[in-house]
Amino acid sequence: MTNKRKTSCRIQRTKIQNLKFGYQKILLILITATAFTACGNKTETKGTENFSLQKDTITIPVTSIIAPKIKLETVKNEPFQLELITAGTVKAIPNSYAEIAPPFSGRVTKIYLKLGIKTQPGTPLFEMVSPDFIDAQKNFFQSKSAYQIAKLSLKRQQDLKTNGVGSQKDLEEAETNFEVSEKEYQNAIASLKIFGVNIDKLVFGQSLVITSPIAGEIITNEVVMGQYIKDDDAPKAKVANLKKVWVVGQVKEKDIRFIHELDGAEIQVASYPNKKITGKVYHVEEIVDEATRSVQVLIECINNDHTLKPGMYVTVKFIDTPVNTLFVPAKAVLQFNDKSFVFVQIAKGKYMRRYVETGISDKGKIAILSGLQPNETIISEGAFYLLEAK
Known part of the structure; x- marks a missing residue:
């Protein structure tokens, strides 16, 4: 074979190899582009299925997979009486005992x-x-x-x-x-x-x-x-004049804050389980017992039939005057750092995070002291699905 023919063969092989490499490069680019396109479509679908966030407003489309899991409730004021139960002892009133x-x-x-x-x-x-x-x-x-x-x-x-x-x-x-x-x-x-x-x-x-x-x-x-x-x-x-007596209730230090709001008490006696005895808070002691970490609260009770006898152990249930209180389901209240918040509906399918001040819990509900108004609608269940919204 002449040198000229050998050179021609080498050139042809080089072209074929370059052509194969070019096809491989194009194929790799196409595969990569397809993969990116697929990923992009998947992310967009996720956003469509869940929710979207625009400024402070969260929108949940009707087609979202979490839409059926979201439950709403319109909050309203309802009468509430705070109850605090503790042990007590019957005592004669000092000025009526000698x-x-x-x-x-x-x-x-x-x-x-x-x-x-x-x-x-x-x-x-x-x-x-x-x-x-x-x-x-x-x-x-x-x-x-x-x-x-x-x-x-x-x-x-x-x-x-x-x-x-x-x-x-x-x-x-x-x-x-x-x-x-x-x-x-x-x-x-x-x-x-x-x-x-x-x-x-x-x-x-x-x-x-x-x-x-x-x-x-x-x-x-x-x-x-x-x-x-x-x-x-x-x-x-x-x-002794026992037509009126004192019931000395022991209230824990942590519950003292409620006592000034309470104006009545129910006394329950083991020997008279069906008898209803009521009284009024007469005085709250100023000194905390260091041994029990409790405060004595004196309740004055009418005792014409002498049911209550000095030295008798009783159960005291403090009751305040019914007050209109705004309650929401406990599941509706979420935490962010040391703050509590709920999601408030501002339009159909649109919600906004609202920080609130919470009070006592009662029967699966939490009292809202500030941050919400009666007749506002909140997410009562399923709010945790929106915690990823930033």
């Missing part, structure tokens, strides 16, 4: 009181002979006599000084003596009046009559005829 203990030591000579009898302030309960009371009487009468003498002496010195016969020194001594005597007499009167003694009817040597300080009834009686009672003994009788 423990009877004699002011002096002595021996019981007469008994008037019996369990259940009604009393008024000053009602005699029992009598006793007391040496200490005799001494108090003696001091009273001596003070009274000294006061009367000092009073007469002062008047005489004032008359003498007025007529120019008495001296200034004698008058000043009489005035000083009168002031001292008067003070001692007033102290003697006060010491007897504290124990219910009528000084106008007091007779020296009379027995000490122990009386009831309040209106009520005898609920405890340990007085025995002839017994000797010391002035430091425990109370021998108790008088």
Whole structure:
């Protein structure tokens, strides 16, 4: 084969190879373009199936695969009563409860009181002979006599000084003596009046009559005829007016914020499960118990039939006045960082994220304090499908 023919063959082979390479390159470009086109079509389809976002508005087409999963609800105000349940104890009201203990030591000579009898302030309960009371009487009468003498002496010195016969020194001594005597007499009167003694009817040597300080009834009686009672003994009788009582409820520290809004309470007693007892919040203690981290709340209850007895354990349900409150389903409220939001319908198939302030939860719903208005429509279920919208 000549050199010229060999050269011609090499040129032809080179052209064939270049042609094959060109076809391969074109085929690769076509495959790549087809792949990109397919991907582009797939992304667009996904956007069509789900939703689109334009500024703050999310649009869900009717053909979207999540459209059937979205449920709507028009929010409305509804009456709501906050309820808080806790344990409580029945307690007699301090001003309607008295423990009877004699002011002096002595021996019981007469008994008037019996369990259940009604009393008024000053009602005699029992009598006793007391040496200490005799001494108090003696001091009273001596003070009274000294006061009367000092009073007469002062008047005489004032008359003498007025007529120019008495001296200034004698008058000043009489005035000083009168002031001292008067003070001692007033102290003697006060010491007897504290124990219910009528000084106008007091007779020296009379027995000490122990009386009831309040209106009520005898609920405890340990007085025995002839017994000797010391002035430091425990109370021998108790008088109480139980037509009204306090129920002391223990409210946890975290729930104190609700109490100022509550104006009523229901009391449940285990021994009377079907009896409804109501009361009013009377006072909230200012100090938190460090051991239980709770606050005592006093509830005043009418107790004419004496169902509630001091020392009884009860269940307290605090109830506030019904207030119109905006509630939404718990599934409608979503979180972003530390904020809560809902999706509000602004037009058919169009929704906007709205941040809200939430309150308490109740029966699968959450109270909305701000951010929503009655009669607005929100996504009540399926809102989490839109969380990808940025």
